[in-house]
Amino acid sequence: MATRADVAQKAGVSSATVSHVINNTKYVSPELKERVEAAIKELNYQPNMMARNLATRQSKHVGILVNDITNPYYGEIAQGMEEVAQKNGYMVSLFFAAGNAEDYCKNILQRKLDGIFFTTTKNPFSPQHINLFHEAGIALVNASADLGSSLGPDYAMAIDSLIKYLSDLGHTRIGFLSGLSTISQDLRFTSYLKMLEKYGLEADRALIVDGEFPYETTHRSGYAAMQALLPRETGVTAVLALNDLMAFGAIKAIREAGLSVPQDVSVVGCDDIFLTECIDPPLTTLCIRKKELGRQAMNIILNELNEKTTANVMVGVDLIIRGSTGPAVRRG
Amino acid sequence: MATRADVAQKAGVSSATVSHVINNTKYVSPELKERVEAAIKELNYQPNMMARNLATRQSKHVGILVNDITNPYYGEIAQGMEEVAQKNGYMVSLFFAAGNAEDYCKNILQRKLDGIFFTTTKNPFSPQHINLFHEAGIALVNASADLGSSLGPDYAMAIDSLIKYLSDLGHTRIGFLSGLSTISQDLRFTSYLKMLEKYGLEADRALIVDGEFPYETTHRSGYAAMQALLPRETGVTAVLALNDLMAFGAIKAIREAGLSVPQDVSVVGCDDIFLTECIDPPLTTLCIRKKELGRQAMNIILNELNEKTTANVMVGVDLIIRGSTGPAVRRG
DNA sequence: GTGAAAGCGCTAACAA
DNA sequence: TTGTTAGCGCTTTCAC
Numbered sequence: 001m002a003t004r005a006d007v008a009q010k011a012g013v014s015s016a017t018v019s020h021v022i023n024n025t026k027y028v029s030p031e032l033k034e035r036v037e038a039a040i041k042e043l044n045y046q047p048n049m050m051a052r053n054l055a056t057r058q059s060k061h062v063g064i065l066v067n068d069i070t071n072p073y074y075g076e077i078a079q080g081m082e083e084v085a086q087k088n089g090y091m092v093s094l095f096f097a098a099g100n101a102e103d104y105c106k107n108i109l110q111r112k113l114d115g116i117f118f119t120t121t122k123n124p125f126s127p128q129h130i131n132l133f134h135e136a137g138i139a140l141v142n143a144s145a146d147l148g149s150s151l152g153p154d155y156a157m158a159i160d161s162l163i164k165y166l167s168d169l170g171h172t173r174i175g176f177l178s179g180l181s182t183i184s185q186d187l188r189f190t191s192y193l194k195m196l197e198k199y200g201l202e203a204d205r206a207l208i209v210d211g212e213f214p215y216e217t218t219h220r221s222g223y224a225a226m227q228a229l230l231p232r233e234t235g236v237t238a239v240l241a242l243n244d245l246m247a248f249g250a251i252k253a254i255r256e257a258g259l260s261v262p263q264d265v266s267v268v269g270c271d272d273i274f275l276t277e278c279i280d281p282p283l284t285t286l287c288i289r290k291k292e293l294g295r296q297a298m299n300i301i302l303n304e305l306n307e308k309t310t311a312n313v314m315v316g317v318d319l320i321i322r323g324s325t326g327p328a329v330r331r332g
Numbered sequence: 333m334a335t336r337a338d339v340a341q342k343a344g345v346s347s348a349t350v351s352h353v354i355n356n357t358k359y360v361s362p363e364l365k366e367r368v369e370a371a372i373k374e375l376n377y378q379p380n381m382m383a384r385n386l387a388t389r390q391s392k393h394v395g396i397l398v399n400d401i402t403n404p405y406y407g408e409i410a411q412g413m414e415e416v417a418q419k420n421g422y423m424v425s426l427f428f429a430a431g432n433a434e435d436y437c438k439n440i441l442q443r444k445l446d447g448i449f450f451t452t453t454k455n456p457f458s459p460q461h462i463n464l465f466h467e468a469g470i471a472l473v474n475a476s477a478d479l480g481s482s483l484g485p486d487y488a489m490a491i492d493s494l495i496k497y498l499s500d501l502g503h504t505r506i507g508f509l510s511g512l513s514t515i516s517q518d519l520r521f522t523s524y525l526k527m528l529e530k531y532g533l534e535a536d537r538a539l540i541v542d543g544e545f546p547y548e549t550t551h552r553s554g555y556a557a558m559q560a561l562l563p564r565e566t567g568v569t570a571v572l573a574l575n576d577l578m579a580f581g582a583i584k585a586i587r588e589a590g591l592s593v594p595q596d597v598s599v600v601g602c603d604d605i606f607l608t609e610c611i612d613p614p615l616t617t618l619c620i621r622k623k624e625l626g627r628q629a630m631n632i633i634l635n636e637l638n639e640k641t642t643a644n645v646m647v648g649v650d651l652i653i654r655g656s657t658g659p660a661v662r663r664g
Numbered sequence: 665g666t667g668a669a670a671g672c673g674c675t676a677a678c679a680a
Numbered sequence: 681t682t683g684t685t686a687g688c689g690c691t692t693t694c695a696c
Contacts, residue, residue: 001468003673014683019675029681049442050391051673054382054688061425069410070606075402082426086435091443093423094414103418110381111423136333219610248610255612274402278551278580279611280587335689346667351691361665383689386672 002043011039022047059112062139062301064294065095067120068218071245072273073290077119080294088302090114097122105129108138115139115301117151119293121186122215139304141297149300153288154314155270156191159240161319162268162286163195166238170328171266175207175239177225177246179217182210188242188270206234217242222249230257237265237328244269244276247283251324262326272320281323289315334375343371354379391444394471394633396626397427399452399549403577404605405622409451412626420634422446429454437461440470447471447633449483451625453518454547471636473629481632485620486646487602488523491572493651494600494618495527498570502660503598507539507571509557509578511549514542520574520602538566549574554581562589569597569660576601576608576617583611583656594658604652613655621647 008015013032020026021036028036039045053059064081066074078092085092095104095116101124108116109132116133121143125133130147133140140148166174176192178184196203209225211217222241226249229236241247247269251261261267261281269276272287293315300311340347345364352358353368360368371377385391396413398406410424417424427436427448433456440448441464448465453475457465462479465472472480498506508524510516528535541557543549554573558581561568573579579601586597593599593613601608604619625647632643 005673015674016676016683016685017681020682023675025676027681032682046438046441048386048444048673050382050386050444051688052675054380054386054690055673055675057688059382061423069401069407070404071407072402072404075400075404075407078401078426079428082428082431086431086439089439091425091439093425094410096411096414099414099418106378107418107421107423109378112380112382219606223610248607252610252612274551275580275607278555278584280584337689347690348667348669348692349665352666355691357691359665364666380689383672384691386674387689387691389672 001048002045004045004047006043007036007039007045010043011035053112057112058114058305060090061093061111061113062090062115062117062298063093063095063108063113064297065097065116065118065120065123067097067122069094069096071218071243072275073243073271073288074119076273076290077294077297080291081117081298082294083291084295084298084302088298090298092298097124099124101125101129105132108133109136112136113138114305115141117141117294117297117301119143119297139301141300141304149304149310150312151293151297151300152187152314153293153317155187155286155317156194158286158317158319159188159191160195160198162240163192163199163201165319165321166266166268166325167199167201169266169326171238172201172328173204173207173235173237174201175209175229175234175236177209177222177229177239177241177250179211179221179225179242179246180215181213184210186242188240192240204234206232207236217246219245219249219252222246223253224249226250226253230254238268238325239265240268240270242270244271244273244283244285247285247324248275248279251279262324263329266325266328268325276320277322284322284325285320287318287320289317333380334377336377336379338375339368339371339377342375343367385444389444390446390637392422393425393443393445394422394447394449394630395425395427395440395445396629397429397448397450397452397455399429399454401426401428403550403575404607405575405603405620406451408605408622409626409629412623413449413630414626415623416627416630416634420630422630429456431456433457433461437464440465441468444468445470446637447473449473449626449629449633451475451629471633473632473636481636481642482644483625483629483632484519484646485625485649487519487618487649488526490618490649490651491520491523492527492530494572495524495531495533497651497653498598498600498657499531499533501598501658503570504533504660505536505539505567505569506533507541507561507566507568509541509554509561509571509573509582511543511553511557511574511578512547513545516542518574520572524572536566538564539568549578551577551581551584554578555585556581558582558585562586570600570657571597572600572602574602576603576605576615579615579617579656580607580611594656595661598657598660600657608652609654616654616657617652619650619652621649
């Protein structure tokens with residue numbers, strides 16, 4: 001593989017000049033420029049990023065930490081992030097919440113990743129790890145808050161609309177399938193509580209199902225949560241699940257209990273992964289603009305790197321009404 | 333951030349010695365070794381991979397090309413690959429079939445990726461690109477065949493079992509929703525044809541629905557394919573879809589046509605993504621060991637890199653019978 | 665057994 | 681405007 005020196009020689013210029021035409025970092029006379037470009041083409045020269053990165057002390061490599069890439073939600077976010085990363089000459093690598101934090105940390109530090117997007121609150125990294133990242137000058141974007149920039153879905157308004165919608169349909173006993181811990185400060189959960197209050201509905205503790213350690217938010221935990229909720233005889237007529245996968249599981253549990261959706265229980269998901277519209281019944285859900293989220297994450301990282309500015313942004317969430325919700329009926 | 337020179341100084345040895353204790357590349361007396369290790373710990377020294385990679389001419393960085401990471405199928409493969417990559421000090425980056433091949437190619441070459449796993453036949457890279465990869469000594473693992481090592485699911489036996497199973501249930505008109513082009517040499521399709529013949533069933537062209545360019549294998553294309561198949565009045569009583577997503581879409585189309593699954597039409601998917609067991613009815617499908625596939629991919633790359641051996645392996649596929657298939661009934 | 669020093673390919677002062 | 685050169689941090693011969 002040709003190196004910069006080869007190009008310089010072939011073009012009859014210095015290697016610095018080659019650098020300058022490649023990086024557009026200084027004026028080079030049109031004539032030389034042309035000669036250099038010709039040489040590059042001829043030799044099919046490709047700059048060696050490892051060398052460049054060593055010299056510039058940046059890797060042009062970022063990471064995305066996902067809970068479970070098997071959830072289409074994260075997949076779409078990753079796609080959005082990759083899209084703008086690619087446009088800017090960055091690569092994105094995957095990290096899994098279930099992976100080994102120590103190994104990941106070492107990798108991140110040693111490879112000098114330029115930035116990381118934590119899409120999930122389920123973060124394997126300890127505050128010490130985060131500190132190391134900070135010291136290394138890595139741009140951090142967190143779904144929730146505090147460290148570096150923050151970026152996440154703005155659930156509050158959509159959940160407001162949702163509770164109003166359900167309330168208008170006559171629902172007064174609205175459950176919440178959390179998947180997370182009791183003390184969760186998840187915005188979905190806190191918004192749920194707040195909006196219940198706003199619309200004069202009772203936030204009965206029995207209507208709320210927490211997850212169990214290790215916390216999971218899959219169809220399986222949704223199934224388990226609903227199985228836990230139904231026998232409680234709370235008079236529940238509607239539930240909001242932390243995400244669509246959990247909602248799928250909840251629907252299954254409801255059916256297995258001999259009830260139907262939405263006649264007996266209305267079910268609402270969150271995320272709006274593409275499958276929501278193809279299951280039966282189609283799922284009412286809170287639609288997060290996932291690609292947008294991913295794009296924003298990369299943009300924020302880019303800004304943090306280039307302009308040294310940190311940002312706090314929230315992306316919109318919309319209530320999408322489909323077939324899994326309907327009027328409340330009193331069960332005997 | 334401390335460098336190797338700092339460590340050397342603190343330990344009172346040369347930087348070469350530090351290298352040797354870190355990489356275990358030469359005998360170093362226990363005494364010095366200990367001093368070096370102490371210094372490393374004390375300075376919290378982390379080797380700079382960019383420098384090391386420059387010197388060793390390998391990036392310890394591999395890629396995985398996926399069709400659509402939003403399909404849990406690919407997500408699980410990526411997870412498997414990442415798992416063994418991490419264990420071996422490699423990072424894996426994502427490439428999307430829909431991405432810009434030119435940009436990707438440049439990236440791959442310039443960053444000196446050590447290997448790439450093409451999980452999908454839908455490959456944006458031209459033979460010229462592939463050639464460049466070859467010349468650069470990049471380990472290539474392809475789902476189908478020919479370039480470098482090959483790795484993919486072994487559909488043939490499972491499809492044999494499937495056709496036998498359906499045939500035993502009285503199905504004689506079995507459709508195929510391909511998503512791909514007419515001339516597809518996809519092993520699922522060719523196995524389907526072969527097994528129809530084996531069990532004495534007719535491979536009516538009208539029972540086969542090709543995809544349309546740009547080929548897609550999502551629930552949407554499954555929906556469209558089934559909508560195309562139903563009006564043909566072929567007497568179809570069972571269909572095999574290229575993957576589970578397409579099967580989901582097919583089920584939706586069947587229902588919208590006023591028919592039911594499996595009473596009127598049996599539906600079979602492929603991949604066994606986790607959602608198959610939580611939709612209604614649970615989907616009969618061909619289960620691919622996805623994590624295994626990902627792990628194998630990384631192992632093959634590692635072997636190709638270290639032992640210069642190439643491999644051709646297929647991972648097992650199992651027929652999983654669930655609720656979406658049942659006895660054939662004569663309609664009309 | 666250990667260390668000096670010459671790269672790896674590129675960038676970025678600084679000179680010319 | 682262009683070229684020289686000293687790094688970037690690590691590996692790896694080759695002397696000692």
